[in-house]
Amino acid sequence: MNVQSVSHRNPDAARTFTESLRETGFGVLTQHPIEASLVRGVFDDWKEFFAGEAKHAYRFDPAKQAGYFPFRTENAKNSQVKDLKEFFHLYPWNELPRGMSGRTRELFDRLTALSSELLGWIEDHSPADIRRHYSMPLRQMIEDSKEILLRPIHYPPLTGGEEVGAIRAAAHEDINLITLLPAATAPGLQVLDTRGQWHDVPCDPGSIVVNVGDMLQLASNQWFPSTTHRVVNPAGPEARLPRYSMPLFLHPRPEVLLSPQTTAGDYLAERLREIGLLKQNESKG
Numbered sequence: 001m002n003v004q005s006v007s008h009r010n011p012d013a014a015r016t017f018t019e020s021l022r023e024t025g026f027g028v029l030t031q032h033p034i035e036a037s038l039v040r041g042v043f044d045d046w047k048e049f050f051a052g053e054a055k056h057a058y059r060f061d062p063a064k065q066a067g068y069f070p071f072r073t074e075n076a077k078n079s080q081v082k083d084l085k086e087f088f089h090l091y092p093w094n095e096l097p098r099g100m101s102g103r104t105r106e107l108f109d110r111l112t113a114l115s116s117e118l119l120g121w122i123e124d125h126s127p128a129d130i131r132r133h134y135s136m137p138l139r140q141m142i143e144d145s146k147e148i149l150l151r152p153i154h155y156p157p158l159t160g161g162e163e164v165g166a167i168r169a170a171a172h173e174d175i176n177l178i179t180l181l182p183a184a185t186a187p188g189l190q191v192l193d194t195r196g197q198w199h200d201v202p203c204d205p206g207s208i209v210v211n212v213g214d215m216l217q218l219a220s221n222q223w224f225p226s227t228t229h230r231v232v233n234p235a236g237p238e239a240r241l242p243r244y245s246m247p248l249f250l251h252p253r254p255e256v257l258l259s260p261q262t263t264a265g266d267y268l269a270e271r272l273r274e275i276g277l278l279k280q281n282e283s284k285g
Contacts, residue, residue, distance in 0.1 A: 018125035025227030076170035147251035169231035174213035184245035
C-alpha cells in the first residue's frame with residue numbers, strides 16, 4: 001500500500017494528494033502552514049490535563065457528546081472489547097477545561113481552515129460523474145458546522161494486565177468526511193490494504209495524516225474508500241510509554257444530505273450507537 005507523502009507547497013499537491021486518497025483512503029501532508037511549535041504546545045496542555053484528577057469534573061454529556069470520556073469508554077464497531085484510551089471532545093461551541101491555554105482553539109481553527117482547502121482539492125479532482133453525487137460543494141458541507149470535532153486522546157502506558165484482545169484502538173473506519181491527524185507522539189497507527197495486510201502509517205513530526213471517512217465514501221458513491229485502520233499496542237520498552245494524538249473529525253451540518261436517503265445527522269447518531277457512545281434510545285443534540 002503506497003500512502004503518498006505530499007508537500008503542501010508542491011504545485012501538483014492537490015492532484016497527488018487526491019490520488020493517494022482515492023487509491024488508499026489515506027494521504028500524508030508535509031510542509032503545511034501549521035507550525036510544529038503550535039502542535040507541540042497543544043500536546044503539552046493535554047498531557048497536563050489527562051495527568052490530573054480535575055478531568056473528572058468534565059465528564060461527557062451523553063446527549064451532547066462533549067467533554068471528558070474516561071478510560072475504556074469506547075469500542076470499535078462490531079467489537080465488544082473497549083479501547084485502551086481516554087479522550088476529550090471539543091466542538092466549536094463547548095469550552096476548554098478551566099485554566100487551559102488558547103492554543104487548542106487556535107489549532108482547531110487552523111486545522112478546520114486547512115481541511116476546507118483539502119475538501120476543495122478533493123472535489124476539484126473528483127471525476128465529473130462523482131461530483132454529481134455531492135449534494136453541494138464539499139467545503140460548503142462543513143460551513144458553520146457545529147459538529148466538527150477535535151479529539152485529544154491519551155493512550156496510557158500498558159500494564160501487562162490488559163484484557164485479552166484489548167488494543168489502543170481496535171480496527172475501525174472513521175465516521176466523518178475526512179480526518180486530519182497531526183503526527184502523534186509515538187507510532188502505532190496502521191492501515192489495512194485490500195489483501196488483508198496491515199501497514200504502518202508514517203508518524204514524522206510536523207506531518208498531518210489525512211484519511212477518508214465513511215461520510216465521504218457514501219457521498220462519493222464509494223469512489224473514495226474509507227479504509228480500515230487501528231492503533232496497535234507497542235512492545236518492549238515502548239509499552240511503558242504513553243501515546244497522545246488529536247484527530248480533527250470533519251463533520252457536515254446535520255441537515256446535509258450524504259445520499260438521497262441519508263442526512264449527516266441521522267448517519268452520525270446511528271454510528272455513535274454502534275460504538276457505544278449513544279444508547280439505543282438516545283439521540284445526539
